[in-house]
Amino acid sequence: MVGAAMTKSYVKAMFREIGRSKARFLSIMLIIFLGVAFYTGIRATGPDMLQAADDYYATQKLASNSVQSTAGLTKQDLAVLHQHRSQIAYQAVKYLDINQLNNNQTVRVAEVPAKQRVNRLTVVSGHLPRKANEIVLDQQARTLQPHLKLGSTYKIATTAKLNRSFNRRTFTVVGFVNSPRYIEKTTRGVTTVxxxxxxxxxxxxxxxxxxKVASRxxxxxxNLAAVAPYSATYKHRQRVNTAKLKSWLKPQAAKRQAQLQRQARAQLAPQVRRVSQLSQQLPANSPILIKAQAQIKQAQTKIAAIGQPTYFYTGRSANPGYSEYHENTQRVVALSTVFPLFFIAIAALICLTTMTRMVTELRIQMGTLKALGYSNLAIGSEFMLYGGLASLLGTLLGVGFGVNFFPRFIAQAYGSMYNLPAINVQYLWTDILIALVIALACTMGSAAIVLRVDxxxxxxxxxQPKAPKAGKTLWLEHWHGLWRRLSFNHKVTLRNLFRYKQRLLMTVLGIAGCMAMMITGFGLKDSIGDISVKQFNQLWHYDAIVVRNGTQTTQQRxxxxxxxxxxxxLVLKQSQVTVERAGVANQTATLSVPQRPQQLKKFVVLRNRQSHHAYTLNGQGAIIDEKLAKLYDVKVGDQLPLKLGDHAIKHVRVAAIAENYVNHFIYLSPQAYHHIFGQHPVYNGNLVQFKHHGQTAQNQFASDLLKTKGMLNVSLLSTEKKNNFQMLDTMDLVVVIFVVAAGALALVVLYNLTNINVSERIRELSTIKVLGFYDSEVTMYIFRENLILTVMGIFFGCFMGDWLHSYILNTAEIDSLMFSPDIHPVSYGYSALLTLAFSLLVMWLMHRKLKRINMLDALKSVD
Known part of the structure; x- marks a missing residue:
């Protein structure tokens, strides 16, 4: 009698089984590889991208706050900050924004601080300026003006007034740099120039x-040095720090006011003395003296009217690209919460089927070992070792590939948008351990479940060989009219399908799962791609937003x-409002009040997303965007809390909820605005439509208009659309990964299930081959079943895909963005065609295998 311990021969037998069933072992390993690679790789992508940004900000010492003032910043302001140098590092920056008249490009010319304490520059090529006639340019300048190279001459050519603001205007280009203030490659922020x-x-x-004064x-x-950017801890400390900074500089406003008044009085003093001298020389009623005294009095009134300057405090979120980068990483993180788990669940399902088949195949060997005295533990250990080894190898390879490939590929896709260094991959051991446990549960757990009876x-x-499953009468057979018309082969196909219900269920679920993931991938592409098309082509019918400092003057018109x-x-009031409610993150929305509400429909389409029913503004309430309504869980007739500037919170009735995808918008009629805020709106803006859309002409339009007194800003929709499309095009590359990965899994699933199907029925196939069936007829015998199962999987996969797509959209959306929830019909078509193509490819591989069947070996009796 052999003891429970495994002998050397038994161990050899186990490895011999691996060699004998290489296809099955490799298929299990490949399924685990795909599942683990996708899970660990996608899960690591978001943290890797955030870590890259964290390292870059820390290395370049990106400022956490910036301070600006309407009267500039003086040495006295710096002296105040110097008192708190134990808590902060700081540096003053002088800059001037100019419009280069020779090429109509807007440039910020800044002086490089003698010592870069914060916002350290990254030199891409060349070096920083060492002499007064040297200049370095933003790397983006090289993209916009390819003729600019090291050694090129650079000339500042702007208006005569601004030209006088420079001691030198001709320079030699000695370097190109990136600044951590602008991590996005194209956007450099707004200006009034x-x-x-x-x-x-x-x-x-x-x-x-x-x-003479600093600009910023x-x-x-x-205290933020060791805190991860974008984290809750960072945001909390940042709020405390900003409040502290405000308290330090608060007394400076009154001091700066007094300083400006002193300077103005000092400039006026010589004139006062001259007038005083005139008063002694001329009669009191002299016109010259009266005029001079009036001018002095007027100047003194202006000096007395000099008010306290306003100090502006901004955080990193004001830097172009900073918040957007985080939003992009959060989309990847959101996708990584569901999609990989769904992916690995399909892998587990197929492993269960594969291990079930293996146990069935080795029944006789198990009986022999049991008769020889081996314990249940020793017999079961072969299957555990087989499955565990496949899982372990698949996990090791999957982690190695997934963690190194997926984050790098996705980060490289985003790299086209951001000035960030390449990511350093990190192994998230918690996720790797979860993947290993799931992989082992897929194989060893499946084996344990199947072995519990045998x-x-x-x-x-x-x-004894397991008795073939008995055939049963199908419900179709009771439909005599149809059943009699079916050929023999079709009847056999239908009976075989419903005879092996477990195989039917597993195959349909496996194919449906892969189909669902492909639909979700294509659907995400549709949802992301539709944002810009719907927003900029269907809903917004204007080309620029003009902002003024008040009501439109005749000159401005x-x-x-x-x-x-x-x-x-369209003349309108536009301002930013904050929507505030406990338990929901505050949202910033653009409040728009058109002077003529009936004209609004020519510029902005306000409609129901599903029915396309058009809405019109009236005095009954506000029309708000759908995402805002979803965030605050409000419906038509509910109240929405708004805060406009320093006003107290007002509650606005929701009159309608309109389709919108980018940012938040609230539309009110002038009557509704007056009723809510108790004052008439100041129409400080225009929505403008263009005759044509050349970019050069649009830039010239903005440049010319900003020369008019009182014009503050001109925003071109073409710029916003370009940035929007660039971001969404990048997301498309991420979607491609999901589609390719789902397709690879679908191929492996179909191959594995078909291979099991053929292996289970090798005697049956050999029998019909002996009976005279041609090779193609034997293949069709299997293929008809596969085709039906594939079609069934495609059918159910459409419903699963709809659900998965909807779920992922809800988790991947950020607060200021709403994805289009529709999946294009062609996406279902692509997914179905890919699944059918994989099915055909698998059957071609099976056809080659079936041709090589040794009928005699397969038909040998095992009794």
Missing amino acids: GKGTLDYFALVKPGTLTQ IDVQFK LHSTPATLM RALHRQSLYKND
Whole structure:
């Protein structure tokens, strides 16, 4: 009698089984590989991207706060911050925004601080300026002006007034740099000069600009050095730090006011003395003296009217690209919560089927070992070792491939948008351990479930082949009219399908799962791609937003109407409001009040997303966007809490919920605005339509208009659309990964299930081959079943895909964005065609295998 311990021969037998069934072992390993690679790789992508940003911000010492003032920032402001140097690092920056008249590009010319304490520059090529005639340019300048190279001459050519703000205007280009303030490659923020948006920045030596005060002070709080950006801890400390910074500089406003008044009085003093001298020389009623005294009095009134300057405090979120990068990583993180788990669940399902087949195949061997005295533990250990080894190898290979490939591929896709270094992959051991446990449960757990009956059977029972499953009358057979018309082959196909219900269920579920993932992948592409098309082509029918400092003047109206691009405009009030409610993150929305509400439909389509029923503004309430309604869980007739500037929170009745995808919008009629806020709206903006859409002409439109007094900003929708499409195109590459991975899994699933089907029925197939069936007829015998199961899987996969797509959209959306929930019909078609193509490929491989069947070996009796 052999003891329970495994002998050397038994171990050899186990490895011999692996060699004998290489296809099955490799298929299990490949399924585990795909599942683990996808799970660990996608799960690691978001953290890897965030870590890359964290490292970059820390290395370049990105400022956590910036301070600006309407009167500039002085040495006294810096002295206040110097008192708190134990808590902060800071540096003052002088800059001037200009519009280059020779190419209509808007440039921020800044002086490089002597010592870069914060916002350290990354030199891409060349070096920082060492002499007064040297200049370095933003890397983006090289993209916009390819002729600019190291050694090129760079000339500042702007208006005569701004030209006088420079001590030197001709420079030699000695370097190209990136700044951590602008991690996005194209966007450089807004300005009140030119077309309203900056194209790039240029850096010169200190002393180049004539201005005496600093334009901005950048501050880095030391208590944030070890805190991860974007984290809740960072946001909390940032709020505390900003409040602290405000309290430090609060007294400076009154001091700066007094300083400005003193400077103005000092400038006026010589004139006062001259007038005083005149009063002694001329009669009191002299016209010259009266005029001079009036001028002095007027100047003194202006000096007395000099108010306290306003200090502005901004955080990193004001930097172009900073918040957007986080939003993009959060989309990847959101996708990684569900999709990989669904993926690995399909892998587990197929492993269960494969291990079930293996146990069935080795029944006789199990009976023999049991008769020889091997314990149940020793017999079961072969299957555990087989499955465990496949899982372990699949997991090791999957982790190695997934963690190194997926994050790098996705980060590289986003790399086209951001000035960030390549990511360093990190192994998230918690996720790897979860993947290993799931992989082992897929194989060893499946084996344990299947073995629980066979291990308790007697050796005699096990040494007999398992009796084929008895056929049963199908419900179709009761439909005599149809059943009689079916051919023999079709009847056999239908009976075989419903005879092996477990196989039918597993195959349909496996194919449906893969089909669902492909639909979700294509659907995400549709949902993402539709955002820009629907928002910019269907809902918004204007080309620019003009913002003024108050009600439109005759001069401003004429300046707008005489533009060659001008076609039509809508006068409206636009301002930013905050929607506040406990338990929901505050949202910023654009409040729009058209002067003529009946004209709004020519510029903005307000409609129901599903029925396309159009809405019109009336005095009964606000029309809000769908995403805002979803975030605050409000319906038509509910109240939405709004905060406009320093006003108290007002509650606005929701009159309608309109289709919208980008940002938040609230529309009110003038009557509704007056009723809610108790004052008439100041119409400070225009929505403008153009006659045509050339980018150069649009930039010129913005540049010309901003020269008019009182014009603050011109935003071109073409710029926003371009940035939007670039972001969404990047997401498309991420979607491609999901589609390819789902397709690979579908191929492996179909191959594995078909291989099991053929292996289970090898005697049956050999029998019909002996009876004279041709090779093609034997293949069709199996293929008809596969085709029906594939079609069934495709059918149910459509419903599963709809659910999975909807679920992922809800988790992947950010607060300021709503995906289009529709999947294009063609996406279902692509997914179905791919699944059918994989099915055909698998059957071609099976056809080659079936041709090589040794009929005699397969038909040998095992009794």
